[in-house]
Amino acid sequence: MSTRWYPIYQRGNPQLRIFLPNFWMKLVQPSPKQLPNIVHFQCSMEMTKYDIRNYLEKIYSIPIINVRTKIALGKFRKDVGRGYVVKDDDIKYAFVTLPKDTKFKFPDIFEKAKDTDDDHLKSLEEAKKSFRNYIDRNKDRSDVPSWFSI
CATH class of the missing domain: 3.30.70.330 (RRM (RNA recognition motif) domain)
Incomplete structure (x- = not known):
């Protein structure tokens, strides 16, 4: 690999250098x-x-x-x-x-996120339903503050 730039040699022991790849x-x-x-x-x-x-x-x-x-x-x-x-x-x-018999499939890294979206939608629907129940219970009591419920 002719394109690498290696650190210049320094006198003395031990040589406290680590050669890491310059490529990515x-x-x-x-x-x-x-x-x-x-x-x-x-x-x-x-x-x-x-x-x-x-x-x-x-x-x-x-x-x-x-x-x-x-x-x-x-x-x-x-x-x-x-x-x-x-x-x-x-x-x-x-x-x-790659060789003809080798098949590469790009990994689907967002597959797990789709499953969690369904869970979020279910919990959102449950929260909406409980809020509607709360509103329905207290709709006839307009004079009572919202923090005071039955």
Whole structure:
């Protein structure tokens, strides 16, 4: 991986340095539907196709057929406060092709949230029903304050 910048050697022992990877990859859900054996990543700009292949094969033991990369240009926009033209950072995308028999399905991380929404709706309906019962019990007693109930 020729794009890494390693810290300069320092004299003395022990060498109190930790080598952490300078690369990162983020799994992204593609906007157009893709074949089930193609995975879409957002990665650091310094990574080459060979770096991406080695990263996935060596660290995650994923068999890879092909890697294609694309650099998306950052948007130009006007700064709200000063009126300057500002350019967002460019983004590098990697399209990784897996073997034909391998199928990748993007994980549905909001599946659990759908179940909890049903529970919230049920509890809301119960609260509305109890409030209606409270109103119906005290509708004939307009002279009594609301905090004083039967």
